[in-house]
Amino acid sequence: MSAPLVRVRDxxxxxxxxxxxxxxxxxxxxxxxERESLCxxxxxxxxxxxxxxxxxxxxxxxxxxxxxxxxxxxHDIVAASERRMADIRGSTVxxxxxxxxxxxxxxxxxxxxxxxxxxxxxxxxRASADARALELLELVQIPSAKRRxxxxxxxxxxxxxxxxxxxxxxxxxxxxxxxxxxxxALDATVQIQILLLLRRLQQEMGMGVIFVTHDLxxxxxxxxxxxxxxxxxxxxxxxxxxxxRGPLHPYAQGLLxxxxxxxxxxxxxxxxxxxxxxxxxxxKGCAFAPxxxxxxxxxxxxxxxxxxxxxxxxxxxxxxxHAA
Amino acid sequence: xLLYLVRRVLYAIPIALSVGxxxxxxxxxxxxxxxxxxxxxxxxxxxxxxxRRDYGLDKPLPVQFGLWLMRVVQGDLGRSLATGRxxxxxxxxxxxxTLTLALVAAGIGFVMGTLLGxxxxxFRGSLLDxxxxxxxxxxxxxPHYWLGMVMVVLFSVTLNWLPAMGAGPGGSGAWAWDWExxxxxxxxxVTLSVIPMGIVTRTVRGVVMELLNQDFVTTLRGKGLRRGGxxxxxxxxxxxxxxxxxxxxxxxxxxxSILVETVFSWPGTGFLLNSAxxxxxxxxxxxxxxxxxxxxxxxxxxxxLVQTALDPRIRRA
Amino acid sequence: xxDQTSLLSLPDVGGPAQPLLTVRGLTKHFPLKTxxxxxxxxxxxxxxxxxxxVMKGETLGIVGESGCGKSTTSRLIMALMAPTSGEVVFDxxxxxxxxxxxxxxxxxxxxxxQDSYASLNPRLTIEESIAFAPQVHGLSRGDSRARARDLxxxxxxxxDQFxxxxxxxxxxxxxxxxxxxxxxxxxxxLVLLDEPVSALDKSVEAQVLNLLQDLKGQFGLTYxxxxxxxxxxxxxxxxxxxxxxxxxxxxxxxxxxxxxxxHPYTAALLASRPSMDPDLRRTEPPxxxxxxxxxxxxxxxxxxxxxxxxxxxxxxxxxxxxxAPAGQQxxxxxxxxxxGHSRAPGSxxxxxxx
Numbered sequence: 001m002s003a004p005l006v007r008v009r010d011x012x013x014x015x016x017x018x019x020x021x022x023x024x025x026x027x028x029x030x031x032x033x034e035r036e037s038l039c040x041x042x043x044x045x046x047x048x049x050x051x052x053x054x055x056x057x058x059x060x061x062x063x064x065x066x067x068x069x070x071x072x073x074x075h076d077i078v079a080a081s082e083r084r085m086a087d088i089r090g091s092t093v094x095x096x097x098x099x100x101x102x103x104x105x106x107x108x109x110x111x112x113x114x115x116x117x118x119x120x121x122x123x124x125x126r127a128s129a130d131a132r133a134l135e136l137l138e139l140v141q142i143p144s145a146k147r148r149x150x151x152x153x154x155x156x157x158x159x160x161x162x163x164x165x166x167x168x169x170x171x172x173x174x175x176x177x178x179x180x181x182x183x184x185a186l187d188a189t190v191q192i193q194i195l196l197l198l199r200r201l202q203q204e205m206g207m208g209v210i211f212v213t214h215d216l217x218x219x220x221x222x223x224x225x226x227x228x229x230x231x232x233x234x235x236x237x238x239x240x241x242x243x244x245r246g247p248l249h250p251y252a253q254g255l256l257x258x259x260x261x262x263x264x265x266x267x268x269x270x271x272x273x274x275x276x277x278x279x280x281x282x283x284k285g286c287a288f289a290p291x292x293x294x295x296x297x298x299x300x301x302x303x304x305x306x307x308x309x310x311x312x313x314x315x316x317x318x319x320x321x322h323a324a
Numbered sequence: 325x326l327l328y329l330v331r332r333v334l335y336a337i338p339i340a341l342s343v344g345x346x347x348x349x350x351x352x353x354x355x356x357x358x359x360x361x362x363x364x365x366x367x368x369x370x371x372x373x374x375x376r377r378d379y380g381l382d383k384p385l386p387v388q389f390g391l392w393l394m395r396v397v398q399g400d401l402g403r404s405l406a407t408g409r410x411x412x413x414x415x416x417x418x419x420x421x422t423l424t425l426a427l428v429a430a431g432i433g434f435v436m437g438t439l440l441g442x443x444x445x446x447f448r449g450s451l452l453d454x455x456x457x458x459x460x461x462x463x464x465x466x467p468h469y470w471l472g473m474v475m476v477v478l479f480s481v482t483l484n485w486l487p488a489m490g491a492g493p494g495g496s497g498a499w500a501w502d503w504e505x506x507x508x509x510x511x512x513x514v515t516l517s518v519i520p521m522g523i524v525t526r527t528v529r530g531v532v533m534e535l536l537n538q539d540f541v542t543t544l545r546g547k548g549l550r551r552g553g554x555x556x557x558x559x560x561x562x563x564x565x566x567x568x569x570x571x572x573x574x575x576x577x578x579x580x581s582i583l584v585e586t587v588f589s590w591p592g593t594g595f596l597l598n599s600a601x602x603x604x605x606x607x608x609x610x611x612x613x614x615x616x617x618x619x620x621x622x623x624x625x626x627x628x629l630v631q632t633a634l635d636p637r638i639r640r641a
Numbered sequence: 642x643x644d645q646t647s648l649l650s651l652p653d654v655g656g657p658a659q660p661l662l663t664v665r666g667l668t669k670h671f672p673l674k675t676x677x678x679x680x681x682x683x684x685x686x687x688x689x690x691x692x693x694x695v696m697k698g699e700t701l702g703i704v705g706e707s708g709c710g711k712s713t714t715s716r717l718i719m720a721l722m723a724p725t726s727g728e729v730v731f732d733x734x735x736x737x738x739x740x741x742x743x744x745x746x747x748x749x750x751x752x753x754x755q756d757s758y759a760s761l762n763p764r765l766t767i768e769e770s771i772a773f774a775p776q777v778h779g780l781s782r783g784d785s786r787a788r789a790r791d792l793x794x795x796x797x798x799x800x801d802q803f804x805x806x807x808x809x810x811x812x813x814x815x816x817x818x819x820x821x822x823x824x825x826x827x828x829x830x831l832v833l834l835d836e837p838v839s840a841l842d843k844s845v846e847a848q849v850l851n852l853l854q855d856l857k858g859q860f861g862l863t864y865x866x867x868x869x870x871x872x873x874x875x876x877x878x879x880x881x882x883x884x885x886x887x888x889x890x891x892x893x894x895x896x897x898x899x900x901x902x903x904h905p906y907t908a909a910l911l912a913s914r915p916s917m918d919p920d921l922r923r924t925e926p927p928x929x930x931x932x933x934x935x936x937x938x939x940x941x942x943x944x945x946x947x948x949x950x951x952x953x954x955x956x957x958x959x960x961x962x963x964x965a966p967a968g969q970q971x972x973x974x975x976x977x978x979x980x981g982h983s984r985a986p987g988s989x990x991x992x993x994x995x
Binding site: 043044143157158159160187188189190191192193195196214215216217218219220221223240241244254255257258259260261262264265268269270271272275 | 706707812814842843844846847848850851854869870871872873875876895899909910913914915916917918919920921922923924925926927928929930931932934
């Protein structure tokens, strides 16, 4: 089998300031095959966005300390110089963000912001870059695309802005698209349009996609595989069907139980007591143990290893039995 | 855009008129009858009345204002009480000299301020940043005239490198861009540049720092742009607010250099104002203030227009 | 001398059959200033001719997308802005009239906002924040503090542990509990919850929703629950009001709306919910485009520009709320007999098709 598109081993990310060190990511390992879509689910502070940004070296320079292995499309991200990274970003791997209003430059036109990416990586002339920008706006189904090239971000609706953002990200046909809560800021009827667009583009362009979200519905619509993150670690990973129907880890079970969906009227919602740990210190054992109803002695001395009852589905919980 | 331009210019007219009114009223508010400033104290009553009629001072105030305005528009600001020369002539050379001084000082201050501010923002929290912030604070807080005198003592008296006062050979009306004249400009210009340098440093630092924290800068990095590419975006985003501050500073430099011009005997508007105040030379005072105020209004207009041209988010209807 | 008993509980006036809140013809237009001398270049019709009731003890959910007028509606109900026209009636008495002066009304109606941090004074301790309003309304300092501590316990925060803390020392979920406690401090009868859980993580959201359900029973409250999250509204509400571009699209019992929506917009909104089950993935988006801008909205039915069932009549006739089969009311010509829409009950076209 060929090498995976993304290979991450023991990724650790720390943010060091004068006052404190925050251990945002504490040993994440995974592979992503070409054309595969992975969804990283987690709540705020779980380290999901930091993991995503580490894949293209986008965490704030200077105060970010990175260790482990990150290989994307054959490029070693951890070792690459800033100059080398600039060549990889936007061409091999690109990213879309939660809030397209702030993620786009307010004083440059949409067309210009797409064209400059193409000019930067493919050295096209201004005219052919503009032509490519038009094609891209049509690809992401922006109506009257030609007119929209000269529009500024504030002149577009939220849905069109996110489409423009996607056009920028796809402008150099990346092999890997990273998406950080790309539909969270959008209206319901627009959210589903963007999700379906991303799913279609992923299939047409044959990209690998990593989504970060807190919304189980987004994962259900778009993911092949889902990873659940807690306190800077993957605590469960599996195919979307298996994980949504039979979560193994008590935290994943709690998260699914706490998510309101139709048909829950009149029932009392399951909740997870307490709050996630402060990541200024890495918890020694299972980070979820203090909130877990099924905690036992074995949870505390060390972080539980992944155990896998069915092939491809695994959780870091001592109560999960390995397949025989 | 053209419509907006016309509208902004139209808006500026009432402001300019009110400025004119204030300057006109200056003479009326000043204690005593303005006629006493024109005729000798022992002139006979009929001469006083004659002069009053000649100057139109017997007419009601609004009519007087109208007449005065007509003259001003035609470039007639009256005659100096102290010298008897037309105010317009004296003012023209003074405005020229002040403009020279202000533009050079602004040039030094803006370039230095932009450099220091950018360096401070990019290397936020470093020693460079702290040094730039310290320099900016010093620039804003050190008194002008004191700094001017220290410079004179240091560079003119002790080192004897540069002249201490005046505008060079030929006096106030004979400015030329050669070293014989320019060496007289160095000390006052540097002294005057210190405040705008400080303020521009602070502004640029604040604006650039805020911009570098914006999400769109992460997007730009994510697109693979290098430092130069990102800088282009930052400059275009920062330009409107930085230029606004620069415009205001230039306005202050035009009007606010009384102390520095006096310390260095620079024959500009500040110097002129200073002597007019001491000699109770109302026509000169009136004319100078009017011209400076109109400058300020015009400058604000230009800043507004430039800002609108640069920032697509400002409505141009 | 202030009547202290009135700060303990507020009496029911009109009996259980009288709606606690009645909104009639509520309209808010914001004129746009542009033009040379500020001539009106248009009007934002944020809320247009809104009619609805909130019964005693129920939860009315209000859903809709950006620009639908949810926030304006909540501000109008709170009397934080004056309506262009229309009236709000509280328990049979018109708000702002002599029988229900604003000061009295604002005791009876309280609001919880989405941003838990911005709505707390950062310089006051939790206890002071909660005790502030009762004290202003004449309760003694000691009584106000005692009430604040009771409320802290009621929202699940240990008073000994939290009373002296400041807002920045708390998590988002804890701050939202404080906001709820503060809203209850004057013993209101109606609580307006404007996206109260939208900024919270899922596990915290569930805690706060459970808490809101408990408090409703404990304090005999009536809720207006505004949210963009259709699942949460379904979970919380007895009746649901769907808004589109400043108008009511559909209103009725939650079961009727969610099981058989009568308005095509409601149906599209419900079908836009992402599915957690990968076997039920959507293939086509129910609607294309963004919700239009409420500046100069389309004539006739405001939804006709995006509606799959739109016919010429929809762009000329403004639909009014009309009873629909499942027990709700919908503002759609397709439920109005003789409206001229081919799918209206009893229409010729329909008769042939059947």
